[in-house]
Amino acid sequence: MKHKVTFCPDDKQVEVEEGENLLRAAMAAEVHISASCGGDGTCGKCRVIVEKGVVEQRPTSKLTTEEIEQGYVLACLSTIKSDLEVRVPPESRLGKFIEREKAPASHILSAKGWEEHLSSWQRRPPIQKYYIEMPAPNLSDNVDDLKRIKRELGKEHGLEAEVDVDLSVLKYMARVIREADWRVTVTLLENNSSVKIIKVESGDTAKENYAAAIDIGTTTIGARLIDLKERTAVAQASNYNAQASCGEDVISRMIFSTKRDGLIKLQSLVASTISELLMKLADKAGIKFSDTSCLVLAGNTIMTHLFLGLSPKYIREAPYIPTASDFPWIKAKDCGLDVFGETYACCFPCVASYVGGDIVAGVLASGVSRSKKLTLYIDIGTNGEIVLGNTDWMVACSCSAGPAFEGGGVKHGMRAAKGAIEQVRIDCGTCEPMILTIGQTKPAGICGSGLIDALAEMFLSRIVDQRGKINVELNSPRVREGKHGPEYVLAWADETANGEDIVVTEVDIDNLIRAKAAIFAGISILLESTSVDISDVEEILIAGAFGNYLEIERVQTIGLLPEYPFEKVKFVGNGSLIGASLGSLSKEMLLEAKEVASKMAYLELSADNKFMDKYISALFLPHTNVELFPMVMKELKNR
Amino acid sequence: MAFQAPIDTYQGKIREVIMGGESNQITVGGEIAMPFHFFEGEMSRKPVIAMEVYDVAPDNWSSAVAKPFRDVLSDPVVWAKKCQDEFGADMICLRLVSTDPNGENRDPAEAAETVKAVLEAISVPLCVYGSGNIEKDGEVLKKVAEVTEGQRVILGPSQEDNYKPITAAAIGYKHNVSGLSPIDVNMAKQLNILMTQLGLEADRLVMDPSGAALGYGLEYVYSIMERLRLAALQQNDEMTQMPILCDFGREVWKAKEAKTEDEPSWGDPEKRGILWEFMTAASMLIAGGDVLVMRHPEAVKLTKKFIEELMS
Numbered sequence: 001m002k003h004k005v006t007f008c009p010d011d012k013q014v015e016v017e018e019g020e021n022l023l024r025a026a027m028a029a030e031v032h033i034s035a036s037c038g039g040d041g042t043c044g045k046c047r048v049i050v051e052k053g054v055v056e057q058r059p060t061s062k063l064t065t066e067e068i069e070q071g072y073v074l075a076c077l078s079t080i081k082s083d084l085e086v087r088v089p090p091e092s093r094l095g096k097f098i099e100r101e102k103a104p105a106s107h108i109l110s111a112k113g114w115e116e117h118l119s120s121w122q123r124r125p126p127i128q129k130y131y132i133e134m135p136a137p138n139l140s141d142n143v144d145d146l147k148r149i150k151r152e153l154g155k156e157h158g159l160e161a162e163v164d165v166d167l168s169v170l171k172y173m174a175r176v177i178r179e180a181d182w183r184v185t186v187t188l189l190e191n192n193s194s195v196k197i198i199k200v201e202s203g204d205t206a207k208e209n210y211a212a213a214i215d216i217g218t219t220t221i222g223a224r225l226i227d228l229k230e231r232t233a234v235a236q237a238s239n240y241n242a243q244a245s246c247g248e249d250v251i252s253r254m255i256f257s258t259k260r261d262g263l264i265k266l267q268s269l270v271a272s273t274i275s276e277l278l279m280k281l282a283d284k285a286g287i288k289f290s291d292t293s294c295l296v297l298a299g300n301t302i303m304t305h306l307f308l309g310l311s312p313k314y315i316r317e318a319p320y321i322p323t324a325s326d327f328p329w330i331k332a333k334d335c336g337l338d339v340f341g342e343t344y345a346c347c348f349p350c351v352a353s354y355v356g357g358d359i360v361a362g363v364l365a366s367g368v369s370r371s372k373k374l375t376l377y378i379d380i381g382t383n384g385e386i387v388l389g390n391t392d393w394m395v396a397c398s399c400s401a402g403p404a405f406e407g408g409g410v411k412h413g414m415r416a417a418k419g420a421i422e423q424v425r426i427d428c429g430t431c432e433p434m435i436l437t438i439g440q441t442k443p444a445g446i447c448g449s450g451l452i453d454a455l456a457e458m459f460l461s462r463i464v465d466q467r468g469k470i471n472v473e474l475n476s477p478r479v480r481e482g483k484h485g486p487e488y489v490l491a492w493a494d495e496t497a498n499g500e501d502i503v504v505t506e507v508d509i510d511n512l513i514r515a516k517a518a519i520f521a522g523i524s525i526l527l528e529s530t531s532v533d534i535s536d537v538e539e540i541l542i543a544g545a546f547g548n549y550l551e552i553e554r555v556q557t558i559g560l561l562p563e564y565p566f567e568k569v570k571f572v573g574n575g576s577l578i579g580a581s582l583g584s585l586s587k588e589m590l591l592e593a594k595e596v597a598s599k600m601a602y603l604e605l606s607a608d609n610k611f612m613d614k615y616i617s618a619l620f621l622p623h624t625n626v627e628l629f630p631m632v633m634k635e636l637k638n639r
Numbered sequence: 640m641a642f643q644a645p646i647d648t649y650q651g652k653i654r655e656v657i658m659g660g661e662s663n664q665i666t667v668g669g670e671i672a673m674p675f676h677f678f679e680g681e682m683s684r685k686p687v688i689a690m691e692v693y694d695v696a697p698d699n700w701s702s703a704v705a706k707p708f709r710d711v712l713s714d715p716v717v718w719a720k721k722c723q724d725e726f727g728a729d730m731i732c733l734r735l736v737s738t739d740p741n742g743e744n745r746d747p748a749e750a751a752e753t754v755k756a757v758l759e760a761i762s763v764p765l766c767v768y769g770s771g772n773i774e775k776d777g778e779v780l781k782k783v784a785e786v787t788e789g790q791r792v793i794l795g796p797s798q799e800d801n802y803k804p805i806t807a808a809a810i811g812y813k814h815n816v817s818g819l820s821p822i823d824v825n826m827a828k829q830l831n832i833l834m835t836q837l838g839l840e841a842d843r844l845v846m847d848p849s850g851a852a853l854g855y856g857l858e859y860v861y862s863i864m865e866r867l868r869l870a871a872l873q874q875n876d877e878m879t880q881m882p883i884l885c886d887f888g889r890e891v892w893k894a895k896e897a898k899t900e901d902e903p904s905w906g907d908p909e910k911r912g913i914l915w916e917f918m919t920a921a922s923m924l925i926a927g928g929d930v931l932v933m934r935h936p937e938a939v940k941l942t943k944k945f946i947e948e949l950m951s
Contacts, residue, residue, distance in 0.1 A: 466832060
């Protein structure tokens, strides 16, 4: 249910879902209230008066009984329960912010609701569990154990296909079925037309069938546990890829892999991160490790090679050829996931050296490969991959953006996890910020979307110039000369989780500008080489491991995306992880992935000397060709 | 039917930048077609030549280029006057090399006094270039701007890391600025945007896309200049429509082909150096140079003749 919230005295309105946080509603309405604790409720600055309507308020010691009687609430602790009229008292006001045209609040397509995409595929997971009760053998019914299982599968579950079996299963099977008194659960891997028995367990465990979807990112690995019976996600976790200690980007990882024992080390590092995540997921969901019967992984070509222990050496050398783009189902323990011995795993097929399974997964999950609409799909990560096309044709390219969008290489950068600053507004008179964190706790760092927000705001409030240089002559304590050059203080030490000032440095900004320039340049070249004008594109989809609040407007302000109608831009979240999740639920989808991967054409940017030129011209806010960004320039002027 | 050469049409126009005080103004720019393409559009103004003068006697000039200035090298005022009166310089480019903190480290006020003295002695417009030291140039050019108020001096080189003080000084005392960028179309344009964003009028700007000598990167600078000019004229890109200043004299005389003296098989060293500078100048003219900063009087003479011939 939607509610209308009116803020006085600005007389600004916003429509939000019931249960939305009042401070977030204020941010959406471009009403700016002091908030320095990230929405934790500890700074007590976001005091507002509810004049009409109902909010649900968490208790706070920051308001006196008298104040509460007068209708005072802390915006960050209030959830909206009805239409509201809210007054922002003078002491809570942050001054006048930059007025801008509002993007519709619905520009966020969050990771919830991902399973609705599945309707387009048959819901038949590649890994199935069947409970069977067999008659015990006797002298007249004396077929062997394996035939007996197959017979029962055919009889009770109508399974007619040729059934294969793992030797490792045969080794323990005879004992297990006897101990279980001929009542067992058989796990089958259904791949294409073949079916294979991969596990036999005692008793009925058909309900405990889980899959883990894993996005192997260069910087971050995301994992989600899926209940295959209920078709729901039951737990989610992410962590930095431990390989980061061997180099930040795919190139340095490839170089590392050619050193002595380098490949083995990289493989075991990624396996250890995945292993830990899987254990964490099992813990969170309260299941046994062995109940995770299937892993579906999606990663870029190099990450996939390294996970499988394949040398990426020849990807790095011209003409850049991967060992394989299509991978077999494997046993997880063959890739160092020892705890998950009988778990089977499959990796999404890749397109080319620098366009991998993560993109294939994302393109499928977001519906691009089945859509008639000409879509631009952009995965913003350490590598920025861009796909243009629809169900008839697709062209992809890849550019190296660096880890900045995932908080890497940024002084106070962090993943989009609890405590990460994800939304920022800055008052252009006083340079005072308003910040909101994921989980509304004390800020611990800044995640990608927070950085984009911060840069956009710093640019519009003239704290940085178009080259990304901080103006240290500004008369504000927040702008200062730091140890490593000029910096802007987003949160003072006494408001942060670790008791340190959280700053955005000029070096951070430089990294972020380089990252956005690489992606913008990639987009420009992809459009140019297909002779498509941005106005011909019917939809833009953005994927990436951001928080929940990536604001299209800010993305355009810094020139990461061309100016384009807000309402046609959608944020799909971690497309790779959603794709992997769907793959674990539908073997049909996994088969289609192969088709999509082979259909996608690859555009090699390094073969094109135009890239460098486009890149340099994008190393500017919003862009050297400012005429491409009339809206942003208008905003800058009207500040 | 007779062959008809294809003719390009352009939408843009190069800005006109006025230099000098009220009595000695000259204007550069105004082109509406590619350089010397008279069949495509007018080029009403000749490119101008600014001759280099150092504020202290240079110690590393080869005798081929030092010879014509032998009697004036230690006095910038007389040197500048000689360039104007005897060698026909359209402008003087005074280099404040003495301010370099790694050299003599003269203070801004002292350097500004030299500028003032030179300005009083000459009747052609002035261009003042700092030592190239990022921080010091900001301070020095500010002082220079102050003492030359109203004379529309070109202050430079203004670079990405010191454009702010230099541009502010130019705005305050009404001068022109030369923006130096590292052989890149986009960076040249970015610097123009940054300086105009500070409030400097676009017609007070010239671009210095870095100097290069024949055999030492000339073709890079050439193609960058050509691309800047095409963007300005064909795409009507406002932020590339500034006249171009080519600072190559010092690059030429650094080249071993120009400065080597004891290599008889290479021919007469003086003639060789002069031709090296002239060939560079000729290329810069064809690429779209509006202000050429040059060193040897004979090269200047040849270049002037070349311009006359191209214009007629």
